[in-house]
Structure formats: C-alpha cells, structure tokens
Amino acid sequence: MSALKLGCIADDFTGATDLANNLVRSGMRVVQTIGVPTAPLASDVDAVVVALKSRTIPAAEAIAQSLDALKWLQAQGAQQIYFKYCSTFDSTPEGNIGPVTEALMDALGCDFTIATPAFPDNGRTVFKGYLFAGNVLLNESGMQNHPLTPMTDANLVRVMQAQTKRKVGLIDYKTVAQGEAAVRERITALRTEGVGVAVVDATSNADLHLLGPALKGMPLVTAGSGVAIGLPANFGLQPSVQASQLPVASGLQAVVSGSCSVATNAQVAHFKASGRPAMAIAPASLMHGQSDTVVQQVLAWAAPLLNDGPVLVYSTAEPDAVKAVQAQLGVAEAGALVEHALAAVARGLVGLGVRQLVVAGGETSGACVQALGIAQLQIGPQIDPGVPWCHAPTDSGGLHITLKSGNFGTEDFFSKAFGALG
Numbered sequence: 001m002s003a004l005k006l007g008c009i010a011d012d013f014t015g016a017t018d019l020a021n022n023l024v025r026s027g028m029r030v031v032q033t034i035g036v037p038t039a040p041l042a043s044d045v046d047a048v049v050v051a052l053k054s055r056t057i058p059a060a061e062a063i064a065q066s067l068d069a070l071k072w073l074q075a076q077g078a079q080q081i082y083f084k085y086c087s088t089f090d091s092t093p094e095g096n097i098g099p100v101t102e103a104l105m106d107a108l109g110c111d112f113t114i115a116t117p118a119f120p121d122n123g124r125t126v127f128k129g130y131l132f133a134g135n136v137l138l139n140e141s142g143m144q145n146h147p148l149t150p151m152t153d154a155n156l157v158r159v160m161q162a163q164t165k166r167k168v169g170l171i172d173y174k175t176v177a178q179g180e181a182a183v184r185e186r187i188t189a190l191r192t193e194g195v196g197v198a199v200v201d202a203t204s205n206a207d208l209h210l211l212g213p214a215l216k217g218m219p220l221v222t223a224g225s226g227v228a229i230g231l232p233a234n235f236g237l238q239p240s241v242q243a244s245q246l247p248v249a250s251g252l253q254a255v256v257s258g259s260c261s262v263a264t265n266a267q268v269a270h271f272k273a274s275g276r277p278a279m280a281i282a283p284a285s286l287m288h289g290q291s292d293t294v295v296q297q298v299l300a301w302a303a304p305l306l307n308d309g310p311v312l313v314y315s316t317a318e319p320d321a322v323k324a325v326q327a328q329l330g331v332a333e334a335g336a337l338v339e340h341a342l343a344a345v346a347r348g349l350v351g352l353g354v355r356q357l358v359v360a361g362g363e364t365s366g367a368c369v370q371a372l373g374i375a376q377l378q379i380g381p382q383i384d385p386g387v388p389w390c391h392a393p394t395d396s397g398g399l400h401i402t403l404k405s406g407n408f409g410t411e412d413f414f415s416k417a418f419g420a421l422g
C-alpha cells in the first residue's frame, strides 16, 4: 500500500464530509473515519479525514484528541497534515482553532502555517483579512448570535491572534493574485518578522488554485474545506472519475429524516408528492417508554413496501410544530427521543435488507452512524454540493449511505440521490 498523501483532522462530523467531498472532486481517493481509528488503515487511499467533535469542547481536550489523530495519521505515513475547521471560523475566544493549530505545529516541529476559512463556493470569502459570509461581514451574518461560538469580529488576524501565542500575519489578495512565487516570498518575509500563522485572502476558487502550489511541502495547513481544492495537484493528482468510485450499489433503498430545516421540509414534501410511501413519527408518541413499540410498527409498515422502491421515515416538521413539541418535552429531550428512535429505525431498515440509505440531519446522521456501528466511510460521487454518497464496510457486505446536513440539497434530493448511485 502506498503511503498516505494527506492526513486531515476535522473538528466536526459534517465538516469532515464537506472536506472529503472537495478532495474527492479534486482527484483524491478519500476515507473518512469516525473518531481516531484503533487499527491501521486498511484501504489504499490518498487522504484520510479523521472526524472529531472538538469544536466547542474545552481546549485541552480538543488538543489531546487532535494530537491523537495526528499520531495515527503520521503512523499511516501522511506527508502533509490538514486541520479543518468551519468556513465561518467558529471558535470561542479561548479557541479551539488557535490552541489546536499551535499544538499541531509544536508536534510537527513546524514554525509556519496558514489559516483561511475561505470557501467561495459557499459564499465565504476573505479580503484583507476580513471574513465575509455572503455579502456581509461575519459579525453581521447572524454568526454574532451563535449560541456556542458567537463571532463578533470579522478580522481574522485579530481573532486568530486572540487565541494564539505565535504572531499572526496576513497574506493579502494582491500577493495571492501573483501566484506561487509571490506567496512564497511573502511567507519568507513574514517568517523573518517572526510571524508563525498567516491568514490568507481568497475571494474565488481561482485564488485557492493559485495558493495551492505555494502550500506544497508545508507540513501543516489549517483551513476550511475550500483550500483543499488546490492541494491534490501538488501530489500529481487531477480530477478523475476513479477517485469517487464506490463498490456497485445493490439492495433496498430508504430515507430517514430527522432534520427540520427549511430545505428538508421541502424535500419531504416533494418525496410524498411523488407518490412514494412515507411514514411520520410524532415525537410525543415516543414518550413513556413507547419508542421501541413505535420503531417496530414503522419497520412492520416498511417491510412489504421496500421491494417496490424507496420508503421515507421522518420526524421532519415545520417550525411551529417543532416549537410546540419542544415546549412539551424540552429541546434536548425532544431531540434525544427522536434521534434515538430514528437511529433504531435506520438499524432496523438495514436489518430488512436496505443497502442504500439517505439520512437527513447533522445530529440525526451522527446518531444513525453510531447505531449502525460505522467507523469508516469511503467518499464517493457528489449528489449535491457538500453531500456525497459514501460507502461503509459492514458485516452484511457494505452499506451505501449519504449524510445530508439540514439546508443542503435540492427539493428532489431524496429521489435524485438513488439515481446518482447508478
């Protein structure tokens, strides 16, 4: 097996998939692992993305988990390390982006790295060090009110400096526009000034492609998922159909949806309107220890239908209904009850022979992946931006699964997804 080219550490689950998707589209064969694996890498791939859940945990724990991931990636021969965070630079004043970056730099013995969450395809651009979300500065985008990581300053040099002991600098758009030699020259100058971390401007994919070659040989890159599009070429890789090839799909098809986002509500309505069978789970019906009974009823309903095509099981509801349930059960309790039930449904459906599974909802995906005992996902073709098909090896011969976070995907996503598997 050839040595791993890129070893990635992502600070959350759906962010890991987003990064993996960009790498695959740029020509890398990628596996995503759920947490740090305990065994050596079994498949021959170009990149591994280790998905952690370290964005908002205490900095010391985030560092410990990230260093564990680094150790494992180094043991697999990773030639370059990529620390992936959110394209809105989600972090608290204490971190965790800065502390984890510095811990990785120390462990790798490197004195310089970059930091840029730019992801132009998703409207995240960095200009003169300021992060824009769409047409507005980060701190006017709604992110200033985020419950866990309020972002009240769009100046990333300042934000990063507040969480970093090393000096933070800037590689601006004018330098990036001049390409590799200019960026390398700027890096040399910044190093001389004692800068250890440089925020990099990027307002388009063209900028990210210009930046890519200058990152060749840098032991650590820290970024959102955007920078990834410029890296595979450094390893001699070009976009190819082979990179996203998964085993041939077979078996029955189903959709499990626990997302209540606007896009998912439209997708559920579209699937129902197409005449396909759909069963709703009402959160209140799961109370008083009734969850197992409801799950059994759902599976009994689905069993005879599955041979005729995909079925949908959903708790997806409009905001008013969700609020009413949350008032009755409490937000956390309602979420946990539904996640638990949908995860049991997903496991039951696989027990009935489902081998192509669409899951809607970030938290819902986490619960389903855990219930299915999935430790590793090979990343396949993109269905919609940010949402690829994946393949998980299982005892029953493997499962094709796609994990759609809330607002991703077109209205016909649930039907379209199965078509995309061929």
Ligand code: ADP
Pocket (backbone or CB within 6 Å): 258, 259, 260, 261, 264, 283, 315, 316, 317, 321, 322, 325, 326, 334, 335, 336, 337, 338, 339, 360, 361, 362, 363, 364, 365, 404, 405, 406, 407
């Ligand atoms: P998204 O990606 O759209 O945010 P998530 O799965 O991450 O979706 O989050 C949705 C949350 O809402 C989950 O905790 C889920 O269990 C919960 N939930 C799903 N359906 C309902 C409902 N009808 N009422 C209340 N909570 C619900």
